[in-house]
Amino acid sequence: MKIKTFKVEQWMNEFENDAVYNLGETCIDSMTLRELLELSGKNPEGFLVALADKRMTYGYIEGSPELLKGIASLYEDVRIDQVIPTHGAIGANHQVITALIEPTDNMVSVMPTYQQHYSIPESIGAEVRLLQLTPENSFLPDLEVLRNLVDEHTKMITINNPNNPSGSWIPLEIMGEIIKIAENVGAYILSDEVYRGIAEDDCYMPSIVDLYDKGISVSSMSKIFSLAGLRMGWIVSKDAGVLQACRTRRDYDTICCGSLDDLFASIALSNKDKIFERNKSILKHNREILDKWVNETKGVHYVKPVAGTTALVYYDKNIPSYDLCVRLIKEKGLLFTPGSCFELEGCVRIGYAFDSKTLKEGLDKFTEFLKEN
Numbered sequence: 001m002k003i004k005t006f007k008v009e010q011w012m013n014e015f016e017n018d019a020v021y022n023l024g025e026t027c028i029d030s031m032t033l034r035e036l037l038e039l040s041g042k043n044p045e046g047f048l049v050a051l052a053d054k055r056m057t058y059g060y061i062e063g064s065p066e067l068l069k070g071i072a073s074l075y076e077d078v079r080i081d082q083v084i085p086t087h088g089a090i091g092a093n094h095q096v097i098t099a100l101i102e103p104t105d106n107m108v109s110v111m112p113t114y115q116q117h118y119s120i121p122e123s124i125g126a127e128v129r130l131l132q133l134t135p136e137n138s139f140l141p142d143l144e145v146l147r148n149l150v151d152e153h154t155k156m157i158t159i160n161n162p163n164n165p166s167g168s169w170i171p172l173e174i175m176g177e178i179i180k181i182a183e184n185v186g187a188y189i190l191s192d193e194v195y196r197g198i199a200e201d202d203c204y205m206p207s208i209v210d211l212y213d214k215g216i217s218v219s220s221m222s223k224i225f226s227l228a229g230l231r232m233g234w235i236v237s238k239d240a241g242v243l244q245a246c247r248t249r250r251d252y253d254t255i256c257c258g259s260l261d262d263l264f265a266s267i268a269l270s271n272k273d274k275i276f277e278r279n280k281s282i283l284k285h286n287r288e289i290l291d292k293w294v295n296e297t298k299g300v301h302y303v304k305p306v307a308g309t310t311a312l313v314y315y316d317k318n319i320p321s322y323d324l325c326v327r328l329i330k331e332k333g334l335l336f337t338p339g340s341c342f343e344l345e346g347c348v349r350i351g352y353a354f355d356s357k358t359l360k361e362g363l364d365k366f367t368e369f370l371k372e373n
């Protein structure tokens with residue numbers, strides 16, 4: 001199977017370890033196991049010593065009851081048998097697309113998005129139709145364009161909501177229209193929801209599975225739970241055919257998730273309110289820092305992000321985004337992600353959910369660079 005290189009992952013593989021100011025990171029300030037255990041009211045030393053006696057069997061093949069219950073609790077009315085644990089959201093997206101998409105299908109994907117959503121179906125031989133999100137439209141889907149992109153062979157519309165890299169979140173009225181368009185042609189909606197869960201206004205952020213019977217939600221512990229090292233993700237759907245197809249595929253590529261990952265993810269999920277409280281204040285504070293910097297800095301502009309952990313910042317310099325980002329890491333130790341990783345130019349993705357000090361210092365380094373060039 002031929003597949004294109006995954007631009008954003010390649011970029012991170014090559015440069016992440018050189019970063020002094022890592023604003024390429026998209027997770028909310030990752031937690032230590034100690035922090036997780038303390039926040040959950042457990043004694044870290046006692047807990048970890050007791051863990052030494054855990055027999056490392058495969059464990060629960062379909063996920064422990066605690067894990068499934070914890071994941072189901074992130075949705076309005078999902079049963080535990082509608083949850084499939086996977087190796088991160090990356091495993092979930094891969095499983096959904098490879099289980100459902102045939103070479104004769106077409107599929108609509110928003111752009112920019114996480115590259116799995118268009119490069120995997122393309123590698124299968126399916127036709128991928130891109131729905132471009134633009135800053136002029138606040139990076140929200142243009143419904144008229146979407147209507148014209150779908151037809152009776154459209155198997156799936158795939159979105160990333162909240163969107164990486166732009167930080168947009170599709171309002172309910174627009175989502176309702178997207179669902180009508182999908183329903184008309186009988187298409188699934190795959191919604192990559194790794195950044196869903198912490199809303200600016202504290203309200204519940206509806207998942208696609210709360211809204212559409214042919215909706216498929218993908219998420220994980222990586223971003224809003226600050227636990228990417230667990231490599232724990234999931235697929236949730238109310239569609240029996242989707243669940244069956246993904247489980248059949250899972251037997252071939254997963255067997256089960258790691259039992260330690262399952263255990264720590266279950267602890268985090270049963271303490272989600274405390275983790276969200278911690279992370280909400282990081283997001284709010286850091287969004288303010290970024291916004292102030294954009295407003296005060298000559299030669300940059302953006303669409304203010306409303307959700308997620310990233311923003312696309314446009315710069316007024318005639319330098320390709322890849323070259324700019326290579327110079328930033330080499331000359332200033334500052335890691336951004338080039339717009340070109342998302343097929344965009346004249347902009348960089350800034351991950352702003354790391355610690356505030358790194359964010360401030362990193363942005364100052366960029367100001368310095370802009371003045372020098």
Ligand SMILES: Cc1ncc(COP(=O)(O)O)c(C=O)c1O
Pocket residue numbers: 026087088089090091114160164192194219220221222228232233
């Ligand atoms: C939109 C999106 N989906 C999926 C993933 C993969 O996440 P995970 O670490 O859960 O595999 C990422 C990681 O950056 C992402 O941004």
